[in-house]
Amino acid sequence: MATVTETKGWTRNEMAARAAKELRDGFYVNLGIGIPTLVANHVPAGMTVTLQSENGMLGIGPFPYDDGVDPDLINAGKQTISQLPQTSYFDSAQSFAMIRGGHIDLAVLGGMEVSEKGDLANWMVPGKMIKGMGGAMDLVAGVKKIIVVMEHVSKDGSPKFIPECTLPLTGRNVIDMIITDLAVFQRPDHSSPFKLIELAPGVTREEVRQKTTAHYAE
């Protein structure tokens, strides 16, 4: 008997590709660590998108070749990277001036929980080791548009898009769009509710409803 391979929902790479659809020509963009980093692989051909690294760089290039590795050239995830002809370097205060000052068009971040009011929790789990918020609080406070890319439910199956965050917040009422492996939610402004705008292949509205405790429009 032939086994049917279930092709339901988006892979990590497909979630990144979906986030990349929100890029626009000329955008300055900050990508978080994990799935958000993969967004860089999906910039449409012919579109100019400049990536910012909060440790002090505009114009992140690809990972270097083995003989081009430079310890003085890393991204915010501390990975070695390369520069581009249009790259500029600056200090951390300048870097966050552009972030906090609203000069970055888009940030794509990972999330542990997002509330229906657009709160984000992604920096600590009480009782476990706390690594720190890094630049996440500054990014959600200052960047024009914030997209969270995360699995729809946690490993134990509990929803991550919920009425109120249970974990300590990274920012209050800061999220514009949520991309999960099952669906996309968006809201036009920070006083509107989220709306389900897209389903991943093979995913039904019922399934999303069943795995989401947050209230959202359909």
Added chain:
Amino acid sequence: MQKIYPNAEAALEGLLFDGMTIAAGGFGLCGIPERLIDAIQASGVKDLTIASNNAGIDNEGLGKLLRTRQVKKMISSYVGENKEFERQFLAKELEVEFCPQGTLAERMRAGGAGIPGFYTKTGVGTQVAEGKEVKQFDGEDYILERGIRADLSIVKGWKADESGNLLFRKTARNFNLPAATCGKTCIAEVEEIVPVGSLDPDCIHLPSIYVNRLILGAPYDKKIEFRTVREREAA
């Protein structure tokens, strides 16, 4: 006025005391003042409060001072990848003030610029805002953050001229620039010291006024935390 000292130990002479506050440059292990950290470890000075974006990793960077229990408190935005840090933190042997990365950079910049506090939107409505003044500007909430004034700044540059004008290299600039400005005394270690007149005055990253003492720290064995490469495309 001679700013150049023969080594880190000599440059630190008379500046260290127990319970002092130190602002340190670096991001991860990129652009950290390695020679000065080694000399501070060797001095045995203790109960340090250190403002630095990260706390090094096990036995690298500021991780060395954690291992020897010379640090009382860290003011940092991210402290992952450090087992000894984790152990001391969970055992409550080490105090940690988590500070958002941009707020930390601005606290150093402000401290160095004579600004004792500033309002920022970063952290509003989170744990970071607890106990801090909230003020509305144009209908939005902001919290009051304090500038940092350190007893000593330790930074790592790329090139300096003999007067202390500094250049940094690529992403090794990071916190080194704001950290340099916020200390009562700043010691910079660099990879190369060149005669005055060798650097283009239009291209100085950190003017000499911020650098009180200077050492040549080379040769450096720069460590990489996550070496990531791509395959060369077939010709």
